[in-house]
Amino acid sequence: MTHRSDRLIDVRALARVEGEGAMHVRVRDGAVADVRLEIYEPPRFFEAFLRGRRHTEPPDITARICGICPVAYQMSACAAIEDACGAVVPPAVADLRRLLYCGEWIESHTLHIYLLHAPDFLGYAGALDLAKDRRDLVERGLALKKTGNDLVEVVGGRAIHPVNVRVGGFYRAPAPADLAPLRDRLRAALDQALATVRWVAGFDFPDFRHEHEMLALVDPGRYAIESGTVATTGGLAFGVQDFEDHVVEEHVPHSTALHARLAGRGRYLTGPAARYTLSRQWLSPLAREAAAEAGLGAECRNPYRSIVVRAVETVYAVEEAIRLIDRYEPPPAAAIDVPPRAGAGRGATEAPRGTLFHRYELDAAGLVTSARIVPPTAQNQAAVEHDLGRFVADRLDLPDDRLTAECEQAIRNYDPCISCATHFLDLRVDRG
Amino acid sequence: MTTLAVWKFASCDGCQLSLLDCEDELLAVAGRVRIAHFLEASRAVLPGPYDVSLVEGSITTPADAERIHAIRDASRVLITLGACATAGGIQALRNSADVAEYASAVYARPDYLDTLATSTPIAAHVDVDYELHGCPIDKGQLLETITALLAGRKPNLPAHSVCFDCKRRNNVCVVVARGEPCLGPVTRAGCGAICPAFGRGCFGCFGPAETPNGPAEADLLRAAGMSEDDIRRLYRTFTVSAFAEVAGDAS
Numbered sequence: 299m300t301h302r303s304d305r306l307i308d309v310r311a312l313a314r315v316e317g318e319g320a321m322h323v324r325v326r327d328g329a330v331a332d333v334r335l336e337i338y339e340p341p342r343f344f345e346a347f348l349r350g351r352r353h354t355e356p357p358d359i360t361a362r363i364c365g366i367c368p369v370a371y372q373m374s375a376c377a378a379i380e381d382a383c384g385a386v387v388p389p390a391v392a393d394l395r396r397l398l399y400c401g402e403w404i405e406s407h408t409l410h411i412y413l414l415h416a417p418d419f420l421g422y423a424g425a426l427d428l429a430k431d432r433r434d435l436v437e438r439g440l441a442l443k444k445t446g447n448d449l450v451e452v453v454g455g456r457a458i459h460p461v462n463v464r465v466g467g468f469y470r471a472p473a474p475a476d477l478a479p480l481r482d483r484l485r486a487a488l489d490q491a492l493a494t495v496r497w498v499a500g501f502d503f504p505d506f507r508h509e510h511e512m513l514a515l516v517d518p519g520r521y522a523i524e525s526g527t528v529a530t531t532g533g534l535a536f537g538v539q540d541f542e543d544h545v546v547e548e549h550v551p552h553s554t555a556l557h558a559r560l561a562g563r564g565r566y567l568t569g570p571a572a573r574y575t576l577s578r579q580w581l582s583p584l585a586r587e588a589a590a591e592a593g594l595g596a597e598c599r600n601p602y603r604s605i606v607v608r609a610v611e612t613v614y615a616v617e618e619a620i621r622l623i624d625r626y627e628p629p630p631a632a633a634i635d636v637p638p639r640a641g642a643g644r645g646a647t648e649a650p651r652g653t654l655f656h657r658y659e660l661d662a663a664g665l666v667t668s669a670r671i672v673p674p675t676a677q678n679q680a681a682v683e684h685d686l687g688r689f690v691a692d693r694l695d696l697p698d699d700r701l702t703a704e705c706e707q708a709i710r711n712y713d714p715c716i717s718c719a720t721h722f723l724d725l726r727v728d729r730g
Numbered sequence: 731m732t733t734l735a736v737w738k739f740a741s742c743d744g745c746q747l748s749l750l751d752c753e754d755e756l757l758a759v760a761g762r763v764r765i766a767h768f769l770e771a772s773r774a775v776l777p778g779p780y781d782v783s784l785v786e787g788s789i790t791t792p793a794d795a796e797r798i799h800a801i802r803d804a805s806r807v808l809i810t811l812g813a814c815a816t817a818g819g820i821q822a823l824r825n826s827a828d829v830a831e832y833a834s835a836v837y838a839r840p841d842y843l844d845t846l847a848t849s850t851p852i853a854a855h856v857d858v859d860y861e862l863h864g865c866p867i868d869k870g871q872l873l874e875t876i877t878a879l880l881a882g883r884k885p886n887l888p889a890h891s892v893c894f895d896c897k898r899r900n901n902v903c904v905v906v907a908r909g910e911p912c913l914g915p916v917t918r919a920g921c922g923a924i925c926p927a928f929g930r931g932c933f934g935c936f937g938p939a940e941t942p943n944g945p946a947e948a949d950l951l952r953a954a955g956m957s958e959d960d961i962r963r964l965y966r967t968f969t970v971s972a973f974a975e976v977a978g979d980a981s
Contacts, residue, residue, distance in 0.1 A: 314773060340740040340790045341845055346832035347823040351963060358933065359967070362820050365744020365866060413750060413771060424772030426760045436757065444753035455928045456921070457751060458744040458866040459935075462928045469930040556837070706773065 303328040314414040323690050333687040335679055348669040353379050353638045353660050354465050361459045364715055369402035370649030372463040373524050378656040379465050382643025385636040390629035391467040397622040398453040399524050403615040404446025406650035407608040410713050412439030415605050418707035419501040438490050445487040452476050467633030477623045488616045492588055495609040499592035503602040510681045512572035515648050521580045521614055524647045529576050538646040541655050545672055558677040565680035568652030570607040571598040585614040601711035638664025649674055651713045675714045682712050735767035735780040737801055739787025739794050740821055744866040745812035746770055746786045752869050762880055778804030782879055788814040788849045802856035810852045813865035817937050817969040822849040865935035865968040868920045888919045889940035892932050896923035904931050911954040916942035916976050937969035944976040
């Protein structure tokens with residue numbers, strides 16, 4: 299059973315990922331012949347039905363692509379439409395967007411660390427099982443997550459699919475008194491986030507190093523979240539307006555997701571490890587110190603350590619939210635008027651799981667004539683499949699159930715959001 | 731102990747995430763039910779039958795149209811969660827479009843896809859015991875429903891309009907005060923009237939209230955300056971099929 303030279307390992311429904319996917323591994327003559335992440339999340343055709351909608355509608359509509367990172371969709375959509383219309387929001391509105399986005403980073407990273415990923419390292423089926431032995435740990439994670447969600451709720455109106463975001467800014471800017479109670483909660487959250495870094499830094503990380511090019515927004519002077527230009531670890535740099543010249547997508551048979559590659563360069567990875575590697579100098583001193591104590595160096599190329607990077611980024615997001623609240627003054631107007639004009643616009647922001655590109659074309663009446671959305675998981679899929687091939691090749695002597703569990707853990711390293719990628723996973727290892 | 735299963739069809743994961751977002755109550759709930767199938771939270775899966783199944787998402791593929799029957803057969807009480815499961819969701823915009831053209835607009839190789847021409851609610855396929863509306867659902871309503879079922883009573887789920895909750899919240903009416911278009915008069919309550927609280931008109935993400943007055947709402951939207959196309963777009967978003975009758979079109 300464990301030493302057959304031909305086999306098929308098949309994980310038909312991956313657990314603790316967002317959305318539905320499968321993994322198939324085919325082994326022939328004792329070697330990995332093929333690894334496929336299958337995205338069977340059904341297609342929902344967002345880019346098709348966005349056509350004919352008003353230029354004001356994509357933030358609310360594209361939020362529905364993903365219940366875990368709706369703010370990312372709203373922010374990339376606003377950026378792209380404002381680019382098409384030649385509008386630039388004032389710094390106070392941009393700061394409020396960054397504050398909202400910090401809330402999403404806190405809740406999404408904490409969800410992934412505590413509820414999706416940590417149980418793998420500790421040998422539990424899920425966080426609710428972990429809570430039976432270590433209720434204190436899970437309660438800490440839930441408290442931290444709640445603070446992130448509450449921040450999204452105060453600024454955005456609702457934790458999932460916020461209602462307060464619009465092209466040009468917000469419907470209503472929060473009053474300083476709305477934010478004041480959050481500041482105390484965020485002080486407590488900072489201690490919880492630092493404790494989280496120390497906790498995950500003690501996990502047992504298998505040796506694994508990838509050599510993929512990594513891509514993220516950079517925003518010199520600060521850690522990129524809601525704005526920036528594109529940079530890679532291979533030295534490529536381009537403006538968001540040129541992303542289509544560099545990011546090319548292809549449709550592969552086993553997936554309702556499109557695979558992205560860098561033109562002339564190939565597969566690449568986006569996400570927390572890419573951001574950390576490209577922008578760690580812009581982390582706050584406390585977050586940098588926490589990263590160093592947790593053993594992160596100048597770059598992060600072991601996907602297992604992405605959980606540490608998420609924890610470090612959570613520290614940063616909490617501190618950044620406190621900083622933004624401390625200097626907050628309500629903008630004179632919560633939004634600027636964005637009259638439509640014919641043309642195309644592009645926007646990119648850093649979703650918790652990586653760079654999210656949007657492009658819209660508008661007609662003179664302000665109706666969307668075409669839309670293109672390139673989510674992080676579609677960008678990562680080729681690199682993840684490549685890593686899984688190497689990972690499985692080193693573990694072919696494991697029995698199927700053990701190999702399956704370890705493959706699932708490896709996949710969760712990349713925090714795939716399958717709902718987003720549909721345009722993602724079930725593990726099937728074919729050992730012949 | 732009551733067994734609880736969570737199932738996903740075409741959706742964004744946001745409604746099942748609402749359960750994980752009950753940070754203050756999650757561990758207490760987990761202490762009262764046996765979570766038998768909840769892939770977003772655990773890789774441990776127990777075989778059915780299940781006392782309560784929570785179903786998120788709409789039916790959009792031939793395989794899912796089969797799978798929902800197996801879930802119904804294995805479930806004592808089946809509750810649908812959110813706009814996708816109760817009304818087909820935003821992806822039901824395909825129902826009045828050419829789905830082959832939609833597929834070719836998004837995918838280079840539409841022939842790789844296996845999709846139905848329609849996105850339909852769960853109740854179009856199997857009997858549903860309770861429906862929680864909203865895009866996303868309100869987590870308070872989810873907790874009320876789970877609590878009620880554990881106590882052996884019916885959940886208290888309002889069918890009145892957003893207007894009632896808006897008044898109760900002491901919001902300034904965005905229609906009266908600012909002439910904003912608002913679907914509050916015809917939309918089911920449950921969200922807490924958050925859009926008017928943030929100074930925008932309701933966009934109907936909970937679907938229609940029990941007795942909506944479509945013609946009066948149309949007059950109100952026109953008076954707010956909306957064109958017929960704008961009114962059509964407003965109704966044709968998150969619960970397009972549920973609002974068809976209120977909107978007065980055949981979509």
